Amino acid sequence: MSLTADIKYGIHVLAFISWVVIFEILCGAIPVGKDTHPQIDPIAEYGWIGTITLYLLRFASLLVLPQCICNMLGLLLFNSFKEKVQLKAAPLLAPFVCFRVVTKGDYPDLENVEKNIDICFEAGIENFMFEVVTDKAINLPSRQKVREVVVPTTYQTKTGAKFKARALQFCLEDDVNVLREEDWIVHLDEETLLTTNAVSGILNFCEGGKHDFGQGVITYANGDIVNWVTTLSDSFRVADDMGKLRFQFSIFHKPIFGWKGSFVVTRFKAERAVTFDHGPEGSIAEDCFFSMIAYRDGYTFDFIEGEMHEKSPFTLWDFLQQRKRWLQGIFLTAHANQIPTRNKLFLALSLYAWAFMPFTSLQIFICPMFPLPRCLLLDAAVAFVGAVNLYMYIIGVVKSFSHKCRHNSWRLLLYIVGGLFTIPFNICIENLAVLLGMFGDKYKFYVVNKDIERDSRGPSPSQTPLLEV
Structure with missing residues (x-):
């Protein structure tokens, strides 16, 4: 018998709260029974x-505490197990939506565009188009509701934006854009x-229509x-979407x-006002930089x-390089003069x-080797971070x-165990990304x-994915 979404949500809430409490007890943050914590004078033991x-x-472990609190509240307050999203109005009356995909154009086989068009029709939407923005002409097959936009090599933005930000900004130019101010854009990878x-x-x-920007779970x-x-x-990223992002x-x-940079929904008027033209520092994590400017x-x-x-x-190399770029892009965003501190404070804490x-x-390794006197509040906060x-x-x-x-x-349980076993790998990759970034x-x-087929062939020398300013 399959469980309903509400029952799954209830089990999840109970499991989450129980897990946090048990973890706090196991870490000694919540004393149970006789206190065996060593009583030491840290100054006498380790020096000043x-x-x-x-x-x-x-x-320093508590820099991530605001994220953990928001993740916890997002996971507890909202039911993420609903299997069906109910339409609130007839899709035929929906505003115009442009699904925008940016590509370098090295690999013109964008079969996902075809699949996504079919999914849109299946959902009952008619008032839409797909716009493929490319650095190189890929000559997409002629099909209704598909538009190919080629970014000229000579195009430069006012502030010198690069890479994806440059391509996205090109679409906002008056002689390129075909959207009205009340239309919507959905950015996809x-x-x-x-x-x-x-x-x-x-x-x-x-x-x-109440908000100008939106995003969901991937x-x-x-x-x-x-x-x-x-x-x-x-x-972990999926849970982050369900928790912190939703909250x-x-x-x-x-x-x-x-x-994130995908599953981004924007009102055209607002996107053009914010723009993607924020110089080289806004071009590495253009999605994050854009959100901070909009927030400002x-x-x-x-x-x-x-x-x-x-x-x-x-590949593990791609995984590492992806994390490194994110770190560098967020670093540039958090240190950008255009963004006030009040808007980027929590982003900087995350960074x-x-x-x-x-x-x-x-x-x-350090905590067991060099114990400190018990401080219930500090110990509980550190254990909470680990539990979440x-x-x-x-x-x-x-x-x-x-x-x-x-x-x-049982198969799901095996997946969970597998996920937990990847944690040491993830920690190593994240640490290496920090050092390189x-x-x-x-x-x-x-x-x-x-691209699966592309990956099996391997990139040619002319198709190296590393771009330099």
Whole structure:
């Protein structure tokens, strides 16, 4: 017997709360029974410098605390197990929607465009088009509702925006744009696959018209899985969408932690006002930079129900380079003079929580070797961070893989165990990304290969994904 969405949600809430409490007890943050914690004088034991260093490391672990709180609230307050998004109005009356895909044009076989068009028709939407923006002409087959936009090599933005930001800005130019101010744009990656639920969620968001920007959940385990390690690792990102992203958009209606670059829905008038033309520093993580500028200018955001499907990186090298670029792009965003501190404060906390990972992850070994006197509040906060982050992998796997094992709970359990086993790998990759990102050239844009046939052939020398300013 299949469980209803409400029952699944109830089990999840109970499991999450129980897990946090049990983890706090196991870590000794909640004393149970006789207190066996060593009573030591840290200054006498480690000296002033050693004591200060140990406490700084402990407090550095709490840089991620705001994220963990928002993830917890998002996962507890909202039911993410609903299987059907109900349309609030007739799709034939929906506003015009442009689905925009940006590609370099090296590989013209964009079969996902065809699939996504069929999904739109299946969802009942008629008032839409797909716009493929490319650096090189790919001569898409002539089909109704498809427009190809080629970005000239001579095109330059006013501030010198690069890469994807440059292409997106080109679409906003008066002599290129064909949209009206009240139309909507849905930004997709090349490999993004729509679902009827996502289309319904987008239509509900656009028809509501209350907010200018929106975003929803992306999962990575649909279809054939190319790399199990990276896909299981990305289950954390799925949980992040379900938790932090949903909470910030549903409660605050602001991108206090930024947002992703796909499943982005924008009102055309607002997108053109914010623009993607923010110089080289706004071109590495153009999505994050855009959200901060929109936040600065007072635009509001909302969460969109439904989910889209994408692929995790196919190789560990791509996985590493992807994380490195994100770190560098967020670093440039968090240090941009155009964005006031009040708008990027929580983004900066997230950045430095990530940047300090090579130090904070060492606490797995440091805490047992160099114990500190008990401080219930500090110990509970650190344990809470660990509990939430571990549970994120579990719920992310459940969300991503439950469709593959509807009639086999043991198989889902194996996926969960697999997700937990990828944590050491993920920590190593994130730490390496920090080292390469913080000390490397921050103005390079690495394009992750997510074409299965292309990946099996390998890139040719002329198709290297690494672009330089």
